[in-house]
Amino acid sequence: MTDVGDIVSRCQSLFDDLHFTYAREWKAAVPGRTVVGYMPFYVPRELIHAAGALPLGVLGGGDQLEVIHGDAYYQSYICRIPRSTVELGVTGRLDFVDGMLFPSICDVIRNLSGMWKIMFPKVRSRYFDVPQNYRNDIGGEFYINELKELRQMLTEMSGREISDAAIRASIALYSENRRLVREVYAFRAREPWKAPSAELYLLMRAGMILAVEEHNRLLVEYLAAAAAEDRPRRDNSRVVVTGAFCEQPPLNLIKSIELAGCYIVDDDFMLVNRWERSDVPVEGDPIQSLALAYLHDSGNTSAKYEPDQKKKGLYLVEAVQRTGAEGVIFAAPSFCDPALLERPMLQSVLAAHGIPYIAFKYAENSGQMQPIREQAGTFADSIKLWSDQ
């Protein structure tokens, strides 16, 4: 059996590789293969996979990429992910990517879709809209047509028809992927000392790069290997981290939170791999199945409208209750409109439920972790000392 160290080491290599060697080699292995990049928070990866293409999560440049060109495109008050993504583009690190999808997460990523069209005219770029109306006959119909347009775009790119059967097969694979991801998250929530969050993070990041079949195998291996590990259990507080669904926190920030005495038992780092909450049906029209799953069985985030005021923010309370968390850490990137505008609303819901929280901001290249450690450490201590739970 592969041990945890080997798995994590492989994931770390994938994470560190800002030239995306795996994806380049995957593409080169068979003539005619294509790669489609996507940004947070959600795209229907099933369609990309069914087109025979590799979906590639583009989540910025992290703290190892020196951004030189990217800064020339953005004012100081705009978050870091678009500038590091532009840097990846203009330095040729994404020159093998045939298509790019920009989901409707915020105005910055939305405008980046247009910038990409101008800066990289040979790449098929598409702003990918999702409905904010959840009625089948309104938002559902709109979304089905958007999915059909995406299907058409992918058909043109790959030069081959995407059959319903191929989409169903891809749905099955991604449902399995999400199921395994949920299992890993549940495992961490049960025994967080056995699945440190930095490890789990790298494992999930690998899923942004690897072919889904390979990632599924890796998740199975990790579950078995991590369960077999004997690791010391610490008297940490259990926290949910929220607000980090787009620009990713530096790995050191995740490590710092845990080193400061907090076990992360849930997070929203990569929503795409847990977006649909249960298996998407493979019977019937697969496009309709994807649309209905989005409307009625998908996760929550601030980029998604909540029509019912009474339900606003309850998903976070539910996450706290499901994972036995004792508090919430709002970790949002600086200048992130969705996370920062949402934050006061979520905080008031938590306050109403007596759930303690703290908040801080970061950038993907934040280097100074001492303030984070101090804040998270104080939070962990305060939970241990004064929490009723």
Place this chain on the structure above:
Amino acid sequence: MSAMRVTEVVKELSMLKQKEMIAGNYERLATARESGRKVVSTFVPGNLNELIMCFDMANNLPEINAIQSGMRKKSGGYIMEAEKRGHSEDVCTYVKTDLGMIAKGNLGPDGRPLPDPDLLLLSYTGCFTFMKWFELLRQQYKCETAMLHVPYEGDGHASKNMRDYVVKQLKQEVIPKLEQVSGVKFDIDRLRQYLKESAKAEQDFVWVLESAKSKPSPIDAYFGGVYYIGPIFTAFRGTADATEYYRLLRQEIEQRLAEKMGPVTPDGEVHQERYRLVVEGPPNWTSFRDFWKMFYDEGAVVVASTYTKVGGVYDLGFRHDPDHPLESLAEYCLGCYTNRNLPSRIDLIEKYVRDYDADGLLINSIKSCNSFSAGQLLVLREIERRTGKPAAFIETDLVDPRYFSPANIKNRIESYLQMIDQKRQTAAPVAMAS
């Protein structure tokens, strides 16, 4: 030599008309409870004013309230109040001004309290922040809501799918909600009538904007333009008052054109137009007059601006169409400036630079407004590349006085105008040689 002629500033009929209209709307809002009129709060881009009027509701626009607070120097305090209550320093200052104002008693510009809305009507057009602002207001008021999701024109055009989606929402979500809250039955012929009125005003409005193609321009299409867009972007589109306002305005501009007069400013008329500029981005409201003065003191006249298109890009030909009322509203919402993708925005600016024979582009980049600001540095490069005209970049904010640095901005503007001079000097011999 100053480009200004100091003349006594006489309020023109159109100005008086608009003042009266705005006062009337705040009166309707202030007396809504006693008059039994229901109140709707909604946003400017993609607003459905004609539809709202079909239900006899008073229209309250939080963005306009924030602008009013900015111009009356109250927004700074409101923003700090909102930040004290946990709102991030990084986010939109319209939102924080509005929330701070509510926290401080929600007094309108006339000093009377604004009523709580009976309905929040969100037309989610061209700005992600609207959705969060709307949810924040909903948390505050706990009133009825209607959400109109307007898809973004990511590929540079509105597809049939987008139009159908908006029309369906209007028919099945928005109109039933307006009926329910107001108790008034929807009458499509009434809507047609308002749309017919809108189209009349839109015709004159476009004429006014395009008068800036003349030399000298009789208007300033940015600083003056923000007054001209007032009625058509807010609670008056579709009213006879708005039609009358634009008729009066057009008459006045026709007169100015005939007399070859420049734009009117708070200090009199610009009698020597030295620079013709296109401006991208919203203005700063807290130091609006000081900001404007930096331009007119130098004889810089804005001949076209993108901000005056946030509530509809009428100069590309769109008119509300009474024969296709709901489709026309959908088309309107989809086509607002910030709902167009970046390449379309650049095409439009390029067209303005050429059609209005501008000397260049000035971008006023707004800290609060990612919808406008993200990508503007690429806009600048592209316009310079395509037109060969110089472009410049300044940074301010909408209503946060902390982000208006007069000395820096004045310095930037002066340097930019010098750059235009230099460009002219180096271009002149080439032109002569050819």
